[in-house]
Amino acid sequence: MTKFRKIVASLSILTVLSSGAYIVNDEYSKVALAIHLDDNTIGVKVKKGTVGDILKSQGVELSSADRVEPSLDTKITKDETIKVFKARSIVIEDGENISTKQTTYKKVGDILKELNITLGEYDKVSPSLEDEVGTVDTIKITRAEVIKDVTKEEIAFEVKEEKNPNAYVGEVTVISEGKKGEKEIISETIKVNGEVVSEKKSEKVISEPVARVVSVGTLPVQTTQATNNYVAQNSTTQSYSTGIVLSNGNSAGVDGAYAAQQMEARTGVPAGTWEYIIARESNGQVNARNASGASGLFQTMPGWGSTATVEDQINAAVNAYNNQGLSAWGI
Numbered sequence: 001m002t003k004f005r006k007i008v009a010s011l012s013i014l015t016v017l018s019s020g021a022y023i024v025n026d027e028y029s030k031v032a033l034a035i036h037l038d039d040n041t042i043g044v045k046v047k048k049g050t051v052g053d054i055l056k057s058q059g060v061e062l063s064s065a066d067r068v069e070p071s072l073d074t075k076i077t078k079d080e081t082i083k084v085f086k087a088r089s090i091v092i093e094d095g096e097n098i099s100t101k102q103t104t105y106k107k108v109g110d111i112l113k114e115l116n117i118t119l120g121e122y123d124k125v126s127p128s129l130e131d132e133v134g135t136v137d138t139i140k141i142t143r144a145e146v147i148k149d150v151t152k153e154e155i156a157f158e159v160k161e162e163k164n165p166n167a168y169v170g171e172v173t174v175i176s177e178g179k180k181g182e183k184e185i186i187s188e189t190i191k192v193n194g195e196v197v198s199e200k201k202s203e204k205v206i207s208e209p210v211a212r213v214v215s216v217g218t219l220p221v222q223t224t225q226a227t228n229n230y231v232a233q234n235s236t237t238q239s240y241s242t243g244i245v246l247s248n249g250n251s252a253g254v255d256g257a258y259a260a261q262q263m264e265a266r267t268g269v270p271a272g273t274w275e276y277i278i279a280r281e282s283n284g285q286v287n288a289r290n291a292s293g294a295s296g297l298f299q300t301m302p303g304w305g306s307t308a309t310v311e312d313q314i315n316a317a318v319n320a321y322n323n324q325g326l327s328a329w330g331i
Contacts, residue, residue, distance in 0.1 A: 050075050051082055063087060065102035091138040092117070106132040108139055120144055122190050122197055145191040155181035157209035167217030168244070171276055172331050178212030181205065214331065244275035251275075252297075253284025255310055259297050262314050267321050277329050286310055298329070 052072035055062065062068065065087035076082075085104040090111060092099050103111045109129035112119070119125060122144035127133060157178035167173065183205045190198040245251045252260055252275035260274035281299040282288035289295045296307035298317040305316035320328040 048075070048077055054082065055084070060084065063102075065104070067104035090133065093138060093140040095141065095143045106134075108133060111139065117141070120146075122192055124192065142192060144197070147189040147191065149187040149189075151185045151187075152206070153183055153185055155183055155205070155209045157181070157211050159212045159214060161214055161216045163218050164215040165218050167215060168219045168246070168276075171215075171217035171246075172273055172326075173215040174331060175213040175215055179210040181209030182207045244272060244279050246276075246279050250279040250283040252278040255286050256282070256284040256297050259310060259314050259317075263317060263321075266314075266318050269321070269326065273326070273331075277331070281329065286313070300328075 049057075050072065051068060051070055051074050054076060055068070055072075062072075062084070063086075067085040067087070069083040069085075070080075087102040087104050090101050090103045092101055092115070094117065101115055103114055105111045105114055107129070108125065108127055108131050111133070112125070112129070119141070120143070124142040124144075126140045126142075133139060157180055159178065162175065164171075164173070183203050186202045186204065188198075188200045188202075189196060256275060256278035257271075260271040260278060263269065263274040264271040278284055278297045281294075282297050284297065286297060287295075288297070288299065290299060292301075294301055296313035296316065297310070298313055298320070300307060300313070300316040300320050304319045306312040307316055
C-alpha cells in the first residue's frame with residue numbers, strides 16, 4: 001500500500017474518475033489508469049509504445065466487445081489520455097425478437113447506433129433515445145407496420161381537332177387514333193400497435209396517353225327548315241333545323257335533327273356532330289336496319305337498348321356514348 005502511494009505521488013498528473021480509463025504520457029510515458037467498472041485509478045510509469053502495449057503491460061484484459069480510445073495500435077509519444085470502456089449486457093426487444101447484446105455505451109441512442117439497429121420514421125423506442133440504461137436493462141423497440149397497396153388506372157386521352165376547310169361542318173374524320181395511358185397508384189398505410197398513424201397516396205405514370213387527332217369540317221353546308229310533330233313537356237310544338245347534307249345527299253332529316261338536339265343536351269357533343277353521324281349511319285331513317293343487327297337513327301347494336309321509338313334510340317345512343325364515346329361510331 002505504501003509503495004503504491006509513492007508511485008502515485010511521484011506522478012505529476014491529475015486523475016479524474018470517469019467511465020473510462022486514463023493514461024497520461026510524458027517523455028517516459030507516465031500513465032494514470034482508471035477502469036470505470038470499479039472506479040479505481042491506477043498510476044504507472046512505462047515506456048512509450050502503442051495503446052495495446054501499454055494496457056497489456058499493466059495487465060488490463062480486454063474482450064472483443066470492449067471499446068478503447070484511441071485505438072489499440074495508436075502510438076503514444078506525448079501526453080495522452082487512454083479511455084477503456086468495458087462492455088456490459090443489454091437486452092434488446094426488437095418487435096418479436098428478444099436478444100442479449102454487449103454495449104459500451106449508456107445512452108439508448110448511442111447503444112442502438114453501436115449495435116447497428118436503425119429505426120424507421122414511425123418506429124418507437126422505450127426508454128427514449130436520450131435516456132441512459134443500466135446493466136442488463138431492456139430497450140424495447142415497437143416497429144411500425146407498413147401496408148402498401150399498388151393498383152393501376154387508365155389515363156384518358158384527349159382529342160385534338162384540326163380544322164378542314166374542304167369538309168362540311170359536322171363532318172368529323174379520325175386522322176390518328178388515340179391511346180389510353182396507364183398510371184400506378186401507390187397507397188401506403190402505417191400502423192403502430194394496430195392504430196393508423198399515417199396514410200399516403202402517390203401516383204406514377206407508366207405510359208403517357210396518346211391524343212386522338214380528328215379532322216373537323218368547316219365548309220358551310222346547305223340547310224333546310226322543317227317542322228316536326230314532337231311535343232315537349234310544356235305541350236308546345238318544337239321546330240328543328242336539318243343543317244347537315246352530306247356529299248351523297250344524305251341528311252339527318254327532321255327526326256334526326258330532333259335526336260341530335262337531344263344528344264347535344266345529354267352529352268355536350270355539338271348537335272352538328274350528331275346530325276353528321278345520323279346522316280351517315282341512317283340517312284335520317286328512324287326504321288333503318290342493318291344485317292349486322294344495328295338499327296335506328298344511330299344504328300346502335302341491340303346491347304345498347306331498344307330502338308322501338310326515337311326516344312328509345314336516343315337512350316341507346318347515350319348508353320353507347322357513355323361507354324365508348326364517339327369511337328362507337330368510328331369517330
